């Protein structure tokens with residue numbers, strides 16, 4: 259029985275060079291009930307009842323066929339946009355049960371081609387189970403008790419302005435498929451508080467359990483611990499239900515990955531985010547994805563991932579490549595904030611992506627690994643970027659007041675990073 263492999267002992271390796279997929283075979287044997295009366299020597303059901311049963315079965319089969327056709331069409335649309343990730347295994351789940359044994363019938367249609375595809379297939383199953391436990395209708399009710407959302411983009415802009423560095427989104431990350439466990443003594447709330455104290459503008463919390471050892475409990479705990487930095491829910495979104503769930507669990511922003519989601523999904527999901535008061539961080543990795551996302555109205559935050567999620571290769575020059583020329587100009591015109599993501603370890607790395615045009619960075623590994631993740635931030639920027647002691651008064655003069663068209667004395671501040679700003683003494687007295 260070639261091709262049948264026991265799942266208990268075998269993990270199917272990724273195909274390094276995907277063969278072109280013969281786009282999906284339509285299942286031709288939707289399970290028709292072959293003989294409804296079989297087993298009864300003297301069938302007791304009336305002919306009418308049998309006809310009714312047969313017509314229900316037909317309807318179910320028709321629905322299954324329609325559903326299958328819609329899915330195949332969606333896959334084709336996605337492929338036409340250059341999306342290589344298939345949302346579900348085209349030939350159905352690989353596991354089959356024969357008596358007490360599990361078997362995997364291995365073929366190209368049920369074997370993920372890379373880790374991102376594996377995560378997405380797994381997420382699809384996970385979400386459909388979660389949806390059964392908490393349907394959208396009940397999630398919508400829970401929205402009433404959700405904490406208010408905070409301004410994610412505003413916090414990044416403010417930090418960029420205040421420090422002169424890209425605003426930092428610091429990631430609460432225990433592990434990843436490419437780097438394994440990053441930190442053994444992992445207390446998400448403690449790490450979040452240390453990041454906030456160290457000057458992070460926003461935090462990113464991984465919620466995927468299977469591959470990143472994260473959780474929605476972590477997100478909820480950080481939110482409930484009174485951390486003020488806005489929170490990004492770092493998920494693999496394949497269904498709008500997840501956006502509602504993230505909002506209920508206290509997220510202020512959520513990740514949408516262009517390598518996974520076709521344009522229509524991104525449009526629809528960014529609208530849902532707006533409706534819920536969430537910011538969408540739309541992540542791209544190559545020029546094609548960037549162009550697709552730039553053509554979508556209403557996107558205000560784009561992340562450029564320096565890590566290829568299919569191969570794990572990291573190259574920070576990817577950020578520069580995607581911001582060069584007309585793309586960079588369009589981004590400026592549209593006033594979009596760009597986040598440089600992944601593989602940033604040193605002040606030189608930060609300077610490099612800042613020079614390329616980012617106003618924010620997303621960093622995990624290099625800071626989460628430090629015994630004090632807050633101090634890790636100072637190491638990353640080569641400076642203390644925390645709020646404390648960033649300003650000192652250097653002058654207060656009536657001349658200044660005249661320059662501002664008022665007789666109220668003005669205070670001139672210079673912060674530790676060399677930024678000068680003036681505030682009227684009346685403002686200070688009031689606060």
Ligand SMILES: O=P(O)(O)OC[C@@H](O)[C@@H](O)c1c[nH]c2ccccc12
Nearest residue numbers: 563599600601602620621622623624
């Ligand atoms: O740990 P790093 O290399 O600093 O990377 C952080 C973040 O960019 C990375 O975790 C990430 C970026 N996009 C993602 C999408 C899914 C999971 C993880 C990610």
